Amino acid sequence: MAVTDVAPGMRADERMRRAGLLRRLLNRPELGAAGGVVIVWVIFAVIAGDRGFLGTSGTASYLEVASELGILAVPVSLLMIAGEFDLSIGSIVGASGMAIALLDVQYHWPLWAAILAAVAFSLLIGFLNGLVVVKTRLPSFIVTLASLFIFRGVTIAVTRRITGRTELGGIDISSVRVLFAGHVDAYSASILWWLGIAVLATWVLLRTRVGNWIFGSGGAAEAARNIGVPVNRVKIGLFMTTAFAGCLLAIIDLVKFASADVLRGTQLEFQAIIAVVIGGTLLTGGYGSAVGAVFGALIFGMVQQGIVITGVDADWFQVFLGGMLILAVLVNSYIRRKAAEARR
Amino acid sequence: MTAPATNGDLPLLEVDGISKYFGTVIALQDISMGVRAGEVMCVLGDNGAGKSTLIKILSGVHQPDEGHYLIEGEKVRFASPRDALARGIATVYQDLAMIPLLSIWRNFFLGSEPTKGWGPLKRFDVGFAQQTSRDELWKMGIDVRDTAQPVGTLSGGERQSVAIARAVYFGAKVLILDEPTSALGVKQAGVVLRYIVQARARGLGVIFITHNPHHAYPVGDRFTLLNRGRSYGTFAKVELSREELVQMMAGGRELEELSHELDEFAQADADGASGAEAEALQRAAQELGDEAKGS
Numbered sequence: 001m002a003v004t005d006v007a008p009g010m011r012a013d014e015r016m017r018r019a020g021l022l023r024r025l026l027n028r029p030e031l032g033a034a035g036g037v038v039i040v041w042v043i044f045a046v047i048a049g050d051r052g053f054l055g056t057s058g059t060a061s062y063l064e065v066a067s068e069l070g071i072l073a074v075p076v077s078l079l080m081i082a083g084e085f086d087l088s089i090g091s092i093v094g095a096s097g098m099a100i101a102l103l104d105v106q107y108h109w110p111l112w113a114a115i116l117a118a119v120a121f122s123l124l125i126g127f128l129n130g131l132v133v134v135k136t137r138l139p140s141f142i143v144t145l146a147s148l149f150i151f152r153g154v155t156i157a158v159t160r161r162i163t164g165r166t167e168l169g170g171i172d173i174s175s176v177r178v179l180f181a182g183h184v185d186a187y188s189a190s191i192l193w194w195l196g197i198a199v200l201a202t203w204v205l206l207r208t209r210v211g212n213w214i215f216g217s218g219g220a221a222e223a224a225r226n227i228g229v230p231v232n233r234v235k236i237g238l239f240m241t242t243a244f245a246g247c248l249l250a251i252i253d254l255v256k257f258a259s260a261d262v263l264r265g266t267q268l269e270f271q272a273i274i275a276v277v278i279g280g281t282l283l284t285g286g287y288g289s290a291v292g293a294v295f296g297a298l299i300f301g302m303v304q305q306g307i308v309i310t311g312v313d314a315d316w317f318q319v320f321l322g323g324m325l326i327l328a329v330l331v332n333s334y335i336r337r338k339a340a341e342a343r344r
Numbered sequence: 345m346t347a348p349a350t351n352g353d354l355p356l357l358e359v360d361g362i363s364k365y366f367g368t369v370i371a372l373q374d375i376s377m378g379v380r381a382g383e384v385m386c387v388l389g390d391n392g393a394g395k396s397t398l399i400k401i402l403s404g405v406h407q408p409d410e411g412h413y414l415i416e417g418e419k420v421r422f423a424s425p426r427d428a429l430a431r432g433i434a435t436v437y438q439d440l441a442m443i444p445l446l447s448i449w450r451n452f453f454l455g456s457e458p459t460k461g462w463g464p465l466k467r468f469d470v471g472f473a474q475q476t477s478r479d480e481l482w483k484m485g486i487d488v489r490d491t492a493q494p495v496g497t498l499s500g501g502e503r504q505s506v507a508i509a510r511a512v513y514f515g516a517k518v519l520i521l522d523e524p525t526s527a528l529g530v531k532q533a534g535v536v537l538r539y540i541v542q543a544r545a546r547g548l549g550v551i552f553i554t555h556n557p558h559h560a561y562p563v564g565d566r567f568t569l570l571n572r573g574r575s576y577g578t579f580a581k582v583e584l585s586r587e588e589l590v591q592m593m594a595g596g597r598e599l600e601e602l603s604h605e606l607d608e609f610a611q612a613d614a615d616g617a618s619g620a621e622a623e624a625l626q627r628a629a630q631e632l633g634d635e636a637k638g639s
Contacts (some may be wrong), residue, residue, distance in 0.1 A: 068551075143373045208467050209459060209468050212450055212454055214448075215445075215446050215450060216446065216455070219446050224443065227425075227429075227456075228456065229454060282445075286444075288442065322625065
């Protein structure tokens, strides 16, 4: 569109400064996490730089950890911006992986067919999660907490009934190895998946109609619905996206280890939420960023591997994680309070 | 803008004898009202008068159990707010007009985002949205410094006004405003009232729902009064003085009763010492009495 006249809103620029600063803070939910990434990297570079943290293998190892969490955290960030939680993804990782292994090993399906079946299965679970949440209007925290236990339980029970074991190996993964667990130098394929998902999610969130609907659904669902945003469809779609992400991670893990385990993915749901919150997304929805979730996962990966490389007792990792979470939530709520205060 | 093809007297929106029941509760009974182009119709009523039910019927959230809903003389039945919106009936809700943490331009186009590109590359036309929202707000006389600022940083009056500007931009023919001034201070309420007049001047039919006759009277052309789910009738401005409106609206009798009660309290208190307090009560009773008499 050609700009034929000077934009009228430009006139009042003597008042730009104050609003500008506040806006910049509010429009950059990932700012805090970006600072966190730098700080954490510097700390480990100083104390563990000579022990390999800065080298290719050190970098590749924390990027791999970060990428596997990030593949979950990025879709979870979109869901949380839309105002919902998905606690079931950890179970979906276990269930999808085991479904592929059972179909392949026990029923002799081709691996690609088993993978497609698991994808369809995970999308169905996501759809059901979303449907129950929007139809019952129960908090998604409760609904997906229930499915967390249900799907973990079903996975363990069915696997033991069929195979008598909880772990299944001997899968011929050669046909899909490059795609899901290949390496460039020391860097795993999961890093590419992670970055691809992050770029796609950021584009959807900031540059498409659906992205605007996601913000609207989480910011004030009733208001959004009143002006025609299909809030229920948005939420169900996002539950399907997080479930799909769980399935993708299950495939990557399955190919990496050439095996499936019923307990795989345990607690990943919480780690993903922590990464998202560290990334600046509000627990209450309506505000956040996918890039923030990338930084959150990166901090997570650097700390986990950094502690190992440094030689500190790895038990301290969880203490650090809890501390980071509290700090991030405090910063978030401070920003939000500032937004509310600015009302005259 | 094309001139309206319809007869100028034909209401843009009209309800005829509508009733709404929720189980055994009669929420609305036999309500008739309408609004023409370039007119402000005020719907007044106290809490529980049925204002919210009426809004929900007009905006397509509820369907009436009896009676007819007509748009430009044609009977309609809306299944959802989206249907009403498609016919040019836009509703601005009291607290639910805007999403505080979202920027002005994102709010402005929420639910009706302009797109460019094709197929999987179809995307939100962000440049157009930013430029247009700023221009449209300027036309309403709202001076936004930066459309990227969150709506939560605007004042209450400005937020309502952004919602009004949005409805006007998206081709609303009828604007339904649900208590747009009730949560606002005097000055901010004045800002919103000015935009109501401006919307009328642009040829919209405005249905202004409020419990405050002092806000309704200066901008209204006609007034429909609701009380406990029924209508007292519709009055043109020439038939009604502000005082009569205030009195009908507040239920003059109830105010008089209240003033008597306060008088008695004051009397009882005067017998039991506390001079200043009794005086204040007496003054309150006096004022209420005046208001009830319509001074």
